Amino acid sequence: MIRYPKVFRANDGRVVVVRPATADDVNALLEFFISLPEQDRLHLRTDVTQRDVMRRRMMPQPHWEVVRLIGVFGDRVIAECSVARRTYGFESHVAEMRLLVAPDFRGSGLATYLGRQIFAHAIMMDVEKIEACMMEEDRRAVRSAERLGFEPEGVLKNFVKDIMGNKHNLLIMSLRT
């Protein structure tokens, strides 16, 4: 069992509280996602700017095991990191990790901190392989994943379409727990 809340001190001294997200965080999460550049939201699986979708997302998902941590600065959610695994099927040893940090907290060390926290959860979930997907040209995301130990596993050409309709390659990175 990992105890929460935890305190993360950013490299500029700002203090962020890290804890699991709960159903009470729906409004703060909506504000967080709406405040992000649209392109940043696009690697999520659902439209998290819709209240109904967000509400369903925060409820236990049938057939999924999900751990969702958030970073809170003052009363603002400024980051979300999740790991999700299907509870049935022959891919249940694989989990996907997603991480989004508000622009004003990028480069603060929070992404690495949240990533490491989420790994601990993945191990407790008996996950053997963690995957993260990103645009191949998103150097910041790739560096962030490499710092956490992810390695490239494959590239799918033109699998990402940005908000302008331009296509980009999708990089799949993975890590053995």
Add this chain to the structure above:
Amino acid sequence: MGPYPKTVHLKNGTAVILRPLEKGDLAALHQFYLNLPEEDRLYLRSDVRALEIVKMQMEDSDAEERTRFVTTLGDRIVGQAALLRPQYGWAQHTGELRCVVARELQDQGLAKILLHELFQEATRQGVEILFGKVAAAQTAAIRIMEGLGFKREAVRRSHQRTLHGDLHDVWIMTCSISDAWDRLEDMMQAMDGHGQEFYPGGRAEG
């Protein structure tokens, strides 16, 4: 979607009914899976011998638009195919194909008929890139996909367990929908070909 049910004819003249999968098909779909030989179930994405698993696959999802067709012969399901497309996000222009057909109809062009229906649906939904997932050992499925212009683009290592619990790699094979259409149209016109059908298996869905 076009008018359903449709009657379609296989190479040997057998007439089968093609239509969207319905909620009431649960028991028949489960029976279809149970009737598959074990080697055809080996690389499916979940243990479809369990009714509960088949039921989960039929559920709706916030994340994916799932279009499914079945073909029936009498009161039996003899083929099942699905197009899975993200409902949100940066990959909405991609669609995953799945297709499984009964062993006794695997040389009769049934998979191509099902794929044709999925391609139409994919075009309607604005899909530009199609992909399928296969295990390296699924040589028959790979041959069919290659025949349609699909190429291996990524290998996901130790990504899936077989029915027996061994880990194996999963290939992601991709093709632009326009190329796949051209090849499929040619194949359907020359429907006197032979070979095995395309059955890359069903990913556990959620």
